[in-house]
Amino acid sequence: MRVALALIPLSVGLMACEPQPTGTPRMSAAEAEVHCTQQAERYANKPLLIADENGVVQVGLQAELPDSFMVTDFYKRCFFANAKRRPTSIPKLPAFG
Known part of the structure; x- marks a missing residue:
């Protein structure tokens, strides 16, 4: 019984620990939107190397x-x-798949 009571605070403490983003942002949201839209357009036009x-x-x-x-x-x-x-909205991205 005592062991169970000792484990309750530990389990509650572990549930409260959520992974948080580490470090500081490299870009503002507007800069990231422009950068990632360009990168996604390049990714959409790049063939995937998949073996049959x-x-x-x-x-x-x-x-x-x-x-x-x-x-x-x-x-x-x-x-x-x-x-x-996380992005609040996703721009219209090209997809040719």
Whole structure:
């Protein structure tokens, strides 16, 4: 019984500890939006290197491009890495997948 009572404050303390973004933001939200939009556009036009079942990587017209979810996810990760917060809105990003 005493052990259970001793573990309750410990468990509550661990639940209160949430991972916080470390460090200071490298850019403001406006700067991160411009930077990450440009990076996401480059990412959307860059072919993915995916090997098929025979181990062959397709290039040229046979290569696969990222889909819209992948481009949006790339933008969100870029924004969070640079501004240390989540974007409030996501601009219209190109996706050719």
